[in-house]
Structures are given as structure tokens and as C-alpha cells.
Amino acid sequence: MSDAVSPIQILRMSGDTAVGTPRIVFGLFDGPDAVADAQSVALSVVEVGNAEAEPVWQGPAKNYSDYEVPYWVAYPTIPSPGFWGVTAEVALADGRTVSSQFTLEVNAESESVTIGEPAPLSENRTLATEPDISKLNSGNDPDPAFYQLTVADAVASGKATVVGFITPGLCETRWCAPVLNSVATVRNEVGDAANFIHIEVYEDFQALTYVPEMAEWGLQSEPYIFVLDGDGQVTASLPGPVSPRELTQALNQVLP
Incomplete structure (x- = not known):
């Protein structure tokens, strides 16, 4: 069972979210402090505004603690653009499980170069062209x-x-x-x-x-x-x- 009021806040750490299986990055915080000892995070994604909708995706997030601020990553399947609500069930080190929510704004397409596309053949500055x-x-x-x-x-x-x-x-x-x-x-x-x-x-x-x-x-x-x-x-x-x-x-x- 989850606590009625969660002490955990979720902070999104990336944007440019598009239909498909976007990389969703977030951190867990208790006030100003990062939560470094959460044991697991399970996500459930539903359409915002449809209270009776079944989740379109459910699955775990993966923790990366080898970073200055520990963060979590998930690749949910998002079928269409719009606003999607995400519920995170967070298992804490003291044995409690708490629930927290956040919202994804999902675009039809990514603004950036995407997986499977050829990279632009950029002529970026190097020490040969900018010695300083x-x-x-x-x-x-x-x-x-x-x-x-x-x-x-x-x-x-x-x-x-x-x-x-x-x-x-x-x-x-x-x-x-x-x-x-x-x-x-x-x-x-x-x-x-x-x-x-x-x-x-x-x-x-x-x-x-x-x-x-x-x-x-x-x-x-x-x-x-x-x-x-x-x-x-x-x-x-x-x-x-x-x-x-x-x-x-x-x-x-x-x-x-």
C-alpha cells in the first residue's frame, strides 16, 4: 500500500518528448535533497482527462546512481501526442512504498535528430579552426x-x-x-x-x-x-x- 501523502517529489530532467518510446529522465527528491536509496520505481501512464482510461504502458524505471545526482530512466510507449499522466510507485529503503505523479507533454515528432537518422555532417569548430x-x-x-x-x-x-x-x-x-x-x-x-x-x-x-x-x-x-x-x-x-x-x-x- 502507498502512503496517502508522498514525501517524494519527482523532477523531470529532460524534455523533447515525442510519440513512440521516448527516454524519460527524472530525479527523486525529498525537499531539496536527492533521494539516493530508493529501491525501485514502477511507472504507469494514462491519458490525462480520461479518468476511466486504462494505462497505455506500465513498467519499471532504471536507476543510474553513478552520477552526481542519482536519476531514473524509463522508455514508456506513448501512442499519440498530448498530455499524459504518470504515476510512480517508489519503493523506499525503509520498506515504505509511496506514490507520486507527474505529467508528460508529448509531441508528434521530436525536434532533434532522432534514432535511425543520419547525423548532420557538421563542420564544428576544432583546434585547427579555433586555436583558442x-x-x-x-x-x-x-x-x-x-x-x-x-x-x-x-x-x-x-x-x-x-x-x-x-x-x-x-x-x-x-x-x-x-x-x-x-x-x-x-x-x-x-x-x-x-x-x-x-x-x-x-x-x-x-x-x-x-x-x-x-x-x-x-x-x-x-x-x-x-x-x-x-x-x-x-x-x-x-x-x-x-x-x-x-x-x-x-x-x-x-x-x-
Whole structure:
């Protein structure tokens, strides 16, 4: 049985939700504190405004605790655009099960490049075209290894590629700033088996104007990670927080 009043609040950590099986990312919070010891989360999705509707999807969410803010991911099946209500049954470490709700606004199509589509052959800035690395990364101590290739170069290499649209120094939340750290961790593990590219979201850190690749990839927000296979097709689209373990799982699908 669930408690009548849940102490748990659910915070969505990604947007751009479209019909199909979108990646839904959320965190569990008790007031300002992240709930790190929840044992499981089961979701049920129903159409908003239809009190007698049966759930269109029910299933578990998966926990990723190897990140600064623990988060949960589910891939519910959403049959049509509109507003959908989600009930989460959260099993806590003390043995209680509590219920919490949130709403999904689902679009007919994703705004961004989607799984199965060819990646845009972007000619993003590299150290060859912009030698001042401080203009390629808004954070501290940027790693030159992320700025060696354009996306076009990476696709031409025939290797799997990870492309991250991230602004590490200007991100305003705890769940987006560490994404580049996740990418670096995975790059250190796989070495030269894949290409790794960071595209800084902003072209101008004062005016906060987006780089042209944001529009080219259909992005309205960050962080956003894409995994490409050796032919340059998108095989994973990961908006919001991404832990090393989740990125490794996505990349392993396309590594030799």
C-alpha cells in the first residue's frame, strides 16, 4: 500500500518528448535533497482527462546512481501526442512504498535528430579552426582531445562516435554540469575505439548565442548526447543527465 501523502517529489530532467518510446529522465527528491536509496520505481501512464482510461504502458524505471545526482530512466510507449499522466510507485529503503505523479507533454515528432537518422555532417569548430580552446569550452581546464575532429571527419573515419552538446561552465543545474565528465570517463575506458567530440553550446559566452550546430541538430536545450554508429547513423539520443554507465551501455551497442 502507498502512503496517502508522498514525501517524494519527482523532477523531470529532460524534455523533447515525442510519440513512440521516448527516454524519460527524472530525479527523486525529498525537499531539496536527492533521494539516493530508493529501491525501485514502477511507472504507469494514462491519458490525462480520461479518468476511466486504462494505462497505455506500465513498467519499471532504471536507476543510474553513478552520477552526481542519482536519476531514473524509463522508455514508456506513448501512442499519440498530448498530455499524459504518470504515476510512480517508489519503493523506499525503509520498506515504505509511496506514490507520486507527474505529467508528460508529448509531441508528434521530436525536434532533434532522432534514432535511425543520419547525423548532420557538421563542420564544428576544432583546434585547427579555433586555436583558442577557451572559446571551445566554457568550463575550466578543457581537454584538447575533444576538439580534434569535426562530426564530418568522425563519420568519415568509420568509427563509432559520441557527440556531446554541453556547456559545462554555464549550465545552471547540478544534473547537467557533470555530463562532460561522464563522456571523458567513457573515452578513457574505450580509448581509440570510438571518436569523442564536445560541441560547446554557445558561440559567444557573453551574448549566449548558440553555435550553428544547435539548429543543425534541431536542439533547443542542453545537455544532449548522441551516439553514432560507424556509418554515421544515430543509435542513441540522450537528453539531460547521462552517467558513465548509461553512456557505456549505449556505446557498447555500436562498438566492434
